[in-house]
Amino acid sequence: MTATDAPDTADTPAHRYTGALAQQIEARWQDRWEADGTFEAPNPAGPLADPAKVAGRQPMFILDMFPYPSGAGLHMGHPLGFTATDMYARYQRMNDRNVLYTMGFDAFGLPAEQYAVQTGQHPAITTDQNIANIRRQLRRLGLSHDLRRSISTTDPGYYRWTQWIFREIFNAWFDPELKKARRIEELVAELDAGTRQAVTGDWAAMDPAARRRELDQWRLAYVSDAPVNWCPGLGTVVANEEVTADGRSDRGNFPVFKRNMRQWMMRITAYADRLIDDLDLLDWTDAIKAMQRNWIGRSEGATVHFPVDGHDETITVFTTRPDTLFGATFMVLAPEHPLVDTLTTAEHANAVAAYRRAAEAKKDVDRQDENREKTGVFTGAYAVNPLNGQQIPVWIADYVLMGYGYGAIMAVPCGDQRDFEFARKFGLDIVAIQEPTDGRGTDCTTWADAFVGDAPYVNSSNDSLDLNGLATKAEGVAATNRWLEGHGHGHATITYKLRDWLFSRQRYWGEPFPIVYDVDGNPHALPEDMLPVLLPDTDQFSPRTFDPDDAMSNPESPLDRLTDWVEVTLDLGDGPQVYRRDTNVMPQWAGSCWYELRYLDPTNEQAFVDPANEAYWMGPQGPDHSGGVDLYVGGVEHAVLHLLYARFWHKVLFDLGHVSSVEPFHRLFNQGYVLAAAFTDERGMYVDAFAVEERDGQYTFEGRPVTREYGKMGKSLKNALDPMDLCAEYGADTLRLYLESMGPLDASRPWESKDVVGVYRFLQRLWRNLVDEETGEVRTLADAPGDETLRVLHRTIAAVREELDNLRFNTAIAKLIELNNHLTKLGGCPAALADDLVKLVSPFAPHAAEELWGRLGHPTSLAYEPYPVADPQWLVADTVEYPVQVNGKVRGRVVVAADADTATVEAAAMADDKVQTALAGATPKKVIVVPGRMVNIVA
RNA sequence: GCCCGAGUGGCGGAAUGGCAGACGCAGCGGACUCAAAAUCCGCCGAUUUCACGAUCGUGUGGGUUCGAGUCCCACCUCGGGCACCA
Numbered sequence A: 001m002t003a004t005d006a007p008d009t010a011d012t013p014a015h016r017y018t019g020a021l022a023q024q025i026e027a028r029w030q031d032r033w034e035a036d037g038t039f040e041a042p043n044p045a046g047p048l049a050d051p052a053k054v055a056g057r058q059p060m061f062i063l064d065m066f067p068y069p070s071g072a073g074l075h076m077g078h079p080l081g082f083t084a085t086d087m088y089a090r091y092q093r094m095n096d097r098n099v100l101y102t103m104g105f106d107a108f109g110l111p112a113e114q115y116a117v118q119t120g121q122h123p124a125i126t127t128d129q130n131i132a133n134i135r136r137q138l139r140r141l142g143l144s145h146d147l148r149r150s151i152s153t154t155d156p157g158y159y160r161w162t163q164w165i166f167r168e169i170f171n172a173w174f175d176p177e178l179k180k181a182r183r184i185e186e187l188v189a190e191l192d193a194g195t196r197q198a199v200t201g202d203w204a205a206m207d208p209a210a211r212r213r214e215l216d217q218w219r220l221a222y223v224s225d226a227p228v229n230w231c232p233g234l235g236t237v238v239a240n241e242e243v244t245a246d247g248r249s250d251r252g253n254f255p256v257f258k259r260n261m262r263q264w265m266m267r268i269t270a271y272a273d274r275l276i277d278d279l280d281l282l283d284w285t286d287a288i289k290a291m292q293r294n295w296i297g298r299s300e301g302a303t304v305h306f307p308v309d310g311h312d313e314t315i316t317v318f319t320t321r322p323d324t325l326f327g328a329t330f331m332v333l334a335p336e337h338p339l340v341d342t343l344t345t346a347e348h349a350n351a352v353a354a355y356r357r358a359a360e361a362k363k364d365v366d367r368q369d370e371n372r373e374k375t376g377v378f379t380g381a382y383a384v385n386p387l388n389g390q391q392i393p394v395w396i397a398d399y400v401l402m403g404y405g406y407g408a409i410m411a412v413p414c415g416d417q418r419d420f421e422f423a424r425k426f427g428l429d430i431v432a433i434q435e436p437t438d439g440r441g442t443d444c445t446t447w448a449d450a451f452v453g454d455a456p457y458v459n460s461s462n463d464s465l466d467l468n469g470l471a472t473k474a475e476g477v478a479a480t481n482r483w484l485e486g487h488g489h490g491h492a493t494i495t496y497k498l499r500d501w502l503f504s505r506q507r508y509w510g511e512p513f514p515i516v517y518d519v520d521g522n523p524h525a526l527p528e529d530m531l532p533v534l535l536p537d538t539d540q541f542s543p544r545t546f547d548p549d550d551a552m553s554n555p556e557s558p559l560d561r562l563t564d565w566v567e568v569t570l571d572l573g574d575g576p577q578v579y580r581r582d583t584n585v586m587p588q589w590a591g592s593c594w595y596e597l598r599y600l601d602p603t604n605e606q607a608f609v610d611p612a613n614e615a616y617w618m619g620p621q622g623p624d625h626s627g628g629v630d631l632y633v634g635g636v637e638h639a640v641l642h643l644l645y646a647r648f649w650h651k652v653l654f655d656l657g658h659v660s661s662v663e664p665f666h667r668l669f670n671q672g673y674v675l676a677a678a679f680t681d682e683r684g685m686y687v688d689a690f691a692v693e694e695r696d697g698q699y700t701f702e703g704r705p706v707t708r709e710y711g712k713m714g715k716s717l718k719n720a721l722d723p724m725d726l727c728a729e730y731g732a733d734t735l736r737l738y739l740e741s742m743g744p745l746d747a748s749r750p751w752e753s754k755d756v757v758g759v760y761r762f763l764q765r766l767w768r769n770l771v772d773e774e775t776g777e778v779r780t781l782a783d784a785p786g787d788e789t790l791r792v793l794h795r796t797i798a799a800v801r802e803e804l805d806n807l808r809f810n811t812a813i814a815k816l817i818e819l820n821n822h823l824t825k826l827g828g829c830p831a832a833l834a835d836d837l838v839k840l841v842s843p844f845a846p847h848a849a850e851e852l853w854g855r856l857g858h859p860t861s862l863a864y865e866p867y868p869v870a871d872p873q874w875l876v877a878d879t880v881e882y883p884v885q886v887n888g889k890v891r892g893r894v895v896v897a898a899d900a901d902t903a904t905v906e907a908a909a910m911a912d913d914k915v916q917t918a919l920a921g922a923t924p925k926k927v928i929v930v931p932g933r934m935v936n937i938v939a
Numbered sequence B: 001g002c003c004c005g006a007g008u009g010g011c012g013g014a015a016u017g018g019c020a021g022a023c024g025c026a027g028c029g030g031a032c033u034c035a036a037a038a039u040c041c042g043c044c045g046a047u048u049u050c051a052c053g054a055u056c057g058u059g060u061g062g063g064u065u066c067g068a069g070u071c072c073c074a075c076c077u078c079g080g081g082c083a084c085c086a
Helices: A019-036 A077-094 A110-119 A123-140 A156-170 A184-193 A208-218 A268-281 A286-296 A322-327 A346-361 A417-426 A473-486 A588-593 A595-599 A611-618 A641-655 A723-730 A732-741 A753-770 A787-805 A809-826 A831-841 A846-855 A902-911 A913-919
Strands: A058-064 A097-100 A172-175 A180-183 A221-231 A236-238 A257-266 A299-307 A314-319 A330-333 A377-384 A391-396 A408-411 A490-495 A515-517 A523-525 A567-571 A576-581 A631-635 A668-671 A674-680 A692-695 A698-701 A707-712 A879-886 A889-897 A926-930 A934-938
Touching (some): A019 A123, A019 A723, A019 A846, A058 A077, A058 A595, A058 A611, A077 A097, A077 A668, A077 A732, A077 A787, A156 A172, A156 A221, A156 A523, A156 A588, A156 A595, A172 A184, A172 A208, A180 A184, A208 A221, A268 A286, A268 A641, A286 A668, A299 A322, A299 A473, A314 A322, A314 A330, A314 A408, A322 A473, A346 A377, A408 A417, A473 A490, A588 A595, A588 A641, A595 A611, A595 A641, A723 A732, A723 A753, A732 A846, A753 A809, A753 A831, A753 A846, A787 A809, A809 A831, A831 A846, A879 A913, A889 A902, A889 A913, A902 A913, A902 A926
Parallel strands (some): A058 A097
Antiparallel strands (some): A221 A236, A221 A257, A299 A314, A330 A408, A515 A523, A567 A576, A674 A707, A879 A889, A926 A934
């Protein structure tokens, strides 16, 4: 199970393409590319501008999801995606595109901090070491990055702008009419003019402090005292997206508790509609779009107000089925609902209080346990169904969640399975308001479950609304919504599952907030010229962590302890004042929300990106084009977190006029995982996969039988191979070819070390077709290539272009192998083809190709040579062989001229002996000739 | 439960509705060699046949079509996402 035996033996010819030779060649070309700045892409403006080189070339921005610089270095999944983008980038350069291709580092985050806590080493030091190591590894893979454009999110020159963007978001509000972010000054102007109403009172009458608090209500980044996910085991709060379905942290798998705390939030919910609607502009897979839509969870329905008998309050609910309102026979509030205390009658107070205590004690985990028996208690109160005036009981139950809608529902047990179960359990009324289409009838006492779907309405009318006779949900909803609105009982509403983004973390290794608080506790954004707010130095990196189950603990940020840093005297326009700095840091997602923009202009000191550079690389390419990165490749695990957050930031920047693209990533391609065999012993523990022996299909480890499984290659399954080891053994070109030839890029594929030799042999044959293994001299065939060889060459050119255009590297490589196998049979490569052959191969195996290119007599790199173009005359053959089917089965073959007409082809087919035998004298009823393809005779 | 994907030789995988299995691995045979390795040439879905060939074959069952791995319907299995979201 090692990476295979050493391929070289003692009598290997001196100039054979071996792993050792590949190493030499690769090191030489990597040095040369770096020294020559071969892959530096010119900008139209700013420090990296080179307008002469920009002129006449179309830009193309190819992006990988940038890695976290782990101490373990790159794992095999990285080169899988990186090599694919590199092949594409090299191909597009040879198509005369100006290709922006580089790599940065998502270097803030927990692992570096945890490592620092363990070792006492400052995370900045380990981060820098890890980045240096990974840069070396990227170079070893032969990736054609523009090294000048590389960034790290931890670099103050980078996070200065992360803080700057936060400041922009803080100083913005969302205009619900224009559905876009605007500057806070514009809100002030509207409030001053009275064209917009304040939410906390009368703007004109407010003092400056009240006005400040009013504005803080509107900001896109705001401080909120609301239920958040508190994770004592991590010592920090985490975002909704970072909590798994069973109520634990996705990092560390610690319990997470809902707690009210003051935290920074980002108003991503304001963008819910645009984040859904603009998915239509993107070239992403339907799967990822579906995951984003799902996460945002837009659902259309109605808000309905239910008066409560004997109270002034009304219970407001959200429903997606207002058309079923006639069937609402009870109501359910979440146990935490604020009206519970008011509505509960004395008689039921004890039961309600006990139920609420029990619900509170339960973690989210328990409440979400599926198939759980419905529980709940009656409050004693009755609400009034606004449609028919009926009194319906009000219950509380934990199947209604406070965090969705209004935390209260109208229960329609005939049409909702959950309500049905609840009604059955507690003996509440179930009334049919539709005539079910499955023939079960309208006597609900006989029903086994709720009826959900389109069906004619029954029992659904009052003096002014009659649904009876309508047959579809759409009609029923529309009619009911009109009635609710007309009678003041409600209105059509859209709700979202998406919550605002919890943006602060109580950790050390992250971007400090560019925020200070005045003596009254009001937040102030620091002016631009005070950025960056440097992360203060300390040797205490660890937040206080707690017993993972201690829900009542409170977060303590490491920055809290740095009193000298926290307390500052600043002049923010009112003369020197004492302020307290915000001691939170941003989540790791912050740095990755905009890194693609910084690649465009990485050294710009005046702006996060020069608008001219942004428009050039990422601007919309047509009237309905979103703009954005031309190709973004990365794993599907970022489907909702990174991709949603980054889209949100980008849209804010767009609204504020900083970028011209509506979306950051126009085309997204999700790569698969590299899987590998893993082995477990009798206890189910993973054993070192490389020490497992196989005999006759049985696997043993240290003599004991083990079970073979498949899993993502990695440390935890003890089956990880280091890509650098593969480079050392075969060379980077072989590793690149192997990774991309295993299967389509979007599929996960099992690593099989024994298969690597296949592409290695291909490179050896390629080399041997051009270089004499004994002398090292170029060895080509002097004779002009024959027609068949030219056809093979041009068909290969056309096919490889087609495959590369569609990111099908595996089939492109197969075509190149076919071409090379053809040349091998010829005994070598005709001299006239040699240049094209090398250029064809160069995106895939760039080092070997550069070396061969040089040996063929070309002094300069082939990185910018034009990629071969197929000559159409060699794509058509003189004759075509038609398979001839009789009744759908191939019975014979005929060869006819390529330009033969249908009648000629048919005549040739009918004349064939085997066809005549198969027909056995029968007269054809019909003959189908597909030109250039085949003939089918129906007898 | 709902929403996405995917099921093809011993294995990884190819196939605009038109010759299923390209290419690679493994395996088998041959050439070269004293021999082996490497290299080169050939074979390589199953059943059957001395052979030519024949029959079957892309998860299962139906359907559309002159023709289906590909399109439609139902189902099974596996993978991923969401899940008491009103």
